[in-house]
Amino acid sequence: MSLSRVVVALGGNAMTGPDGSARPDDQRSALTAAMEHVADLVAGGTEVVLTHGNGPQVGNLLVKNELAADVVPPVTLDWCGAQTQATIGFTIADALESALARRGRPRPVSAVVTRTLVDPADPAFDRPAKPVGRYLPGPEAARFAALGQDWADFGARGWRRVVPSPQPCEILDAPAVRALLEAGVVPVAAGGGGVPVVRDASGTLHGVQAVLDKDRTAALLACVLSADTLVVATDVACAVLDYGTDRERPIGRISAAELRGYLAAGHFAEGSMGPKVEAAVRFVESGGRRAVITGLDGVAAGSAGQAGTVVEP
Numbered sequence: 001m002s003l004s005r006v007v008v009a010l011g012g013n014a015m016t017g018p019d020g021s022a023r024p025d026d027q028r029s030a031l032t033a034a035m036e037h038v039a040d041l042v043a044g045g046t047e048v049v050l051t052h053g054n055g056p057q058v059g060n061l062l063v064k065n066e067l068a069a070d071v072v073p074p075v076t077l078d079w080c081g082a083q084t085q086a087t088i089g090f091t092i093a094d095a096l097e098s099a100l101a102r103r104g105r106p107r108p109v110s111a112v113v114t115r116t117l118v119d120p121a122d123p124a125f126d127r128p129a130k131p132v133g134r135y136l137p138g139p140e141a142a143r144f145a146a147l148g149q150d151w152a153d154f155g156a157r158g159w160r161r162v163v164p165s166p167q168p169c170e171i172l173d174a175p176a177v178r179a180l181l182e183a184g185v186v187p188v189a190a191g192g193g194g195v196p197v198v199r200d201a202s203g204t205l206h207g208v209q210a211v212l213d214k215d216r217t218a219a220l221l222a223c224v225l226s227a228d229t230l231v232v233a234t235d236v237a238c239a240v241l242d243y244g245t246d247r248e249r250p251i252g253r254i255s256a257a258e259l260r261g262y263l264a265a266g267h268f269a270e271g272s273m274g275p276k277v278e279a280a281v282r283f284v285e286s287g288g289r290r291a292v293i294t295g296l297d298g299v300a301a302g303s304a305g306q307a308g309t310v311v312e313p
Contacts, residue, residue: 078207
C-alpha cells in the first residue's frame with residue numbers, strides 16, 4: 001500500500017455542464033476538466049479510488065423509458081444504475097489516463113460495474129422518498145402511478161417519481177477493486193452508490209428497484225479499502241452552518257462528534273449537503289483518518305487536509 005490511499009467521490013457537477021445539462025458533450029467536457037484535478041493527486045504519488053454520482057444520467061434513461069415504452073421495453077432502476085456506471089466509468093478512464101500521460105506519469109484506469117448489497121427489510125422500501133427523473137404535470141404522473149410507480153407532488157414544479165433509497169450494507173465487488181489497486185490500476189467503482197441488489201433465501205442475488213446515495217456508499221467503500229482519507233468533491237468549497245442566512249459561516253477543521261451534532265440540529269439539507277456530511281462523519285467514526293468536503297479544485301489540497309471542511313477524530 002502506498003503512503004496514502006484516498007477515495008474521491010465526485011459530485012454531479014463533475015459530470016454535467018455549468019448549467020446542469022447532461023448532453024454527452026457536456027459530460028465529456030466536465031469529466032475531462034475534473035480529471036485534471038484528480039491527475040494532480042495521482043501524479044503526486046497518492047493511491048486513488050474514484051467513485052461518482054449518476055443522478056442526471058439515470059434521469060435521462062428514465063425519460064427514454066417513458067418516451068420509448070411503446071417501442072422497446074423499459075429497463076429497471078438497477079439496469080439504469082449499471083448502464084450509467086459503465087458509461088461514466090469509461091469516460092473517466094479515458095480522461096484520467098490522458099491527463100496522467102500529459103504529466104509523464106502514465107497509469108492504467110479501469111471501471112468496475114459494482115454491486116452493493118442492501119437489506120430487503122430496510123424501511124426505505126416501505127417509504128419511497130428519493131426523487132428521480134423529471135417533473136411531470138399531475139395527470140401525466142397519475143398515468144405512471146397507475147402502473148405501480150410512486151409519485152409525489154412537489155408543488156409548482158409538478159410531480160416527480162420517488163423510489164426507495166436503502167442503506168448500503170456490503171460492496172460485493174470490493175475484492176475486484178482491491179485487486180486493481182494492488183496491480184497499480186486506478187479503479188473507478190461503486191458509481192451512483194452501486195447497483196442495489198438483495199440476496200434471497202437461496203443465496204441468489206437480485207437487482208431491486210431502488211437508488212443508493214453515492215456518498216454513503218463512498219464512505220463504506222473507503223472503510224472497506226482501508227483508505228486514509230475520503231474526499232467528497234462537490235460544487236462548493238466547504239460545508240457551511242446556517243446556510244442561506246445572514247449568520248452563514250464556513251466550516252473548516254472540525255471533529256466528527258461536533259459535526260454530527262450540527263447534522264442532528266438540522267444544519268444540512270437532506271437532499272444536498274446532508275448526505276455528504278453524514279458520509280464524512282461515518283468514515284471518521286469508523287476509523288478513517290480524515291474526511292474532506294471541498295470543491296473539485298480543492299481535491300489535491302483537501303486530501304492533505306489543507307482545503308475544505310476537514311473532519312477528523
